[in-house]
Amino acid sequence: xxxxxFNANSLRARIEIVTGWLAENRPDVLCIQExxxxxxxxxxxxxxxxxxxxxxxxxxxxNGVAIFSNSRIxxxxxxxxxxxxxxxxxxxxxxxxxxxxxxxxxQGFEPDSEKFxxxxxxxxxxxxxxxxxxxxxxxxxxxxxLNVAPEAIDVHSPEDLFGHVCFCQEVRDAxxxxxxxxxxxxxxxxxxxxxxxxxxxYRANSLRRNRGWRLDHIMATKPLAQRSTACWIDKTPRSAxxxxxxxxxxxxxxx
DNA sequence: ATGGTCGGCAACCGA
Numbered sequence: 001x002x003x004x005x006f007n008a009n010s011l012r013a014r015i016e017i018v019t020g021w022l023a024e025n026r027p028d029v030l031c032i033q034e035x036x037x038x039x040x041x042x043x044x045x046x047x048x049x050x051x052x053x054x055x056x057x058x059x060x061x062x063n064g065v066a067i068f069s070n071s072r073i074x075x076x077x078x079x080x081x082x083x084x085x086x087x088x089x090x091x092x093x094x095x096x097x098x099x100x101x102x103x104x105x106x107q108g109f110e111p112d113s114e115k116f117x118x119x120x121x122x123x124x125x126x127x128x129x130x131x132x133x134x135x136x137x138x139x140x141x142x143x144x145x146l147n148v149a150p151e152a153i154d155v156h157s158p159e160d161l162f163g164h165v166c167f168c169q170e171v172r173d174a175x176x177x178x179x180x181x182x183x184x185x186x187x188x189x190x191x192x193x194x195x196x197x198x199x200x201x202y203r204a205n206s207l208r209r210n211r212g213w214r215l216d217h218i219m220a221t222k223p224l225a226q227r228s229t230a231c232w233i234d235k236t237p238r239s240a241x242x243x244x245x246x247x248x249x250x251x252x253x254x255x
Numbered sequence: 256a257t258g259g260t261c262g263g264c265a266a267c268c269g270a
Contacts, residue, residue, distance in 0.1 A: 009270080010262050034270090036263065061263050107270055115269095147270095201270080203259035245261080245270085 001096060001255045002027040005216055007104070007145040007199075007246035011035040011066065015046050017240055021248055022050055025234070028070055029095055033104035033145045035064030042066075055093060063088035065102050065144075069095045080125050081132065090126075096255070098224065099134065103144040108165035116165050119147070123174035127181065136182025136221050139255075143218040145246070148175045150185065153194050154214035156206075166215060184225035186218045186251045191231065198233055198247045207238070207245075218251045227254045 004027040008014050011032060022030060030052075037043070037058045047054055051070055057078040058064030065088060067073060075094040079085030091102045103126065108119035134140050149167045152158035161167045179185070187196070197212025206212065220228060234248040 013262065034262095062269065109269080201259085202261050203270095205259080242261090 001029075001098070001253045002250055003029040003031075003098075003100070003141055003143065003218065003253065004248055004250040005031045005033070005102070005143045005145075005218060006248045007033045007216060007244070009034050009036070009244060009246065011037055011064070012041075012043055013242050014236075014244055015043055017236055017242070017244065019046055019050060021234070021236075022052060022068065025248075025250070026070070027250060029100060030068040031091070031100065031102035031143055032066045032068070033064070033102070034062075035066050036061065037064055055091065057087045057091060059088045063104055065089060065091040065104055067091050067093050067095075067100060067102055069093075071096050075099075080122075080129055082125060086122075097139060098253075098255070099138065099140045101130075101140070101142045103142065103146065105145065105147045107147050108171070111163060111165055111168060111170075119165065120170060120174050123171075123178055127178045130178065130181045137223060138221060139224045140221045141218060141224065141251075142178075142183060142220075143249075145215060146175065146217050147215055148172060149213050149215060150175060150188075150217075154196075156195075156197070156211040156213070166213065179219065182221050183219035184222060186220050186225055186228050187214075187231045187233075187249065189225060189228065189231070196233060198249055200245055202245050216246060216249050218249060220251070220253075224253060228252065229254050
């Protein structure tokens with residue numbers, strides 16, 4: 001079973017990238033973040049002949065999540081339990097007996113901002129969400145744009161970025177606390193190499209200089225992680241009309 | 256050098 005994640009930064013702007021990648025790679029599940037489309041404008045027609053079902057929740061301009069699958073999608077819900085639920089940031093579903101939680105975690109703006117406090121709270125609330133709905137012994141995947149680089153190896157310049165909202169100690173501790181539920185970082189379980197990035201800022205020519213970050217993740221509970229056989233990063237083709245600043249991250253499970 | 260570039264969507268916000 002192949003499970004993948006991609007931050008689209010507008011699904012409509014990158015529809016050919018997504019349909020093309022699906023056709024070529026045929027994952028069982030593809031989770032998307034930052035669809036940036038309201039539900040009544042979701043580009044369903046583009047996927048009509050793709051062989052994929054899709055569930056989604058969006059809003060105007062920002063955020064938005066979607067789950068694609070070539071199998072039946074059941075037990076669908078959106079958002080955290082308490083207010084603000086942030087439905088366009090969390091999609092949950094069960095596919096082939098695996099529970100999928102697809103999140104677009106708030107980016108956090110700057111360390112001294114209200115938005116960063118909101119981000120840290122979001123991790124706390126997500127930790128409670130996992131505790132109250134699931135057990136670490138079940139087949140559960142938490143994936144998406146988590147907006148955290150877990151370790152120094154996961155950013156291009158750890159010394160320079162230590163105060164950043166996606167790398168500072170507070171946010172890494174917040175991530176660790178959620179992972180303590182019983183999640184394994186599937187990519188790192190298979191690859192310990194440095195410079196394995198999933199995101200490059202559009203600004204400052206960061207892709208050319210490989211000034212990247214590993215912010216997109218596939219976390220799996222131990223029983224599931226033990227069955228993972230590979231995990232890899234596909235860069236979106238820069239030759240595409242509209243390339244993306246994020247990659248497709250895929251995990252393969254022997255299920 | 257504390258900038259830069261995208262996307263949405265119509266003046267800036269968010270990343």
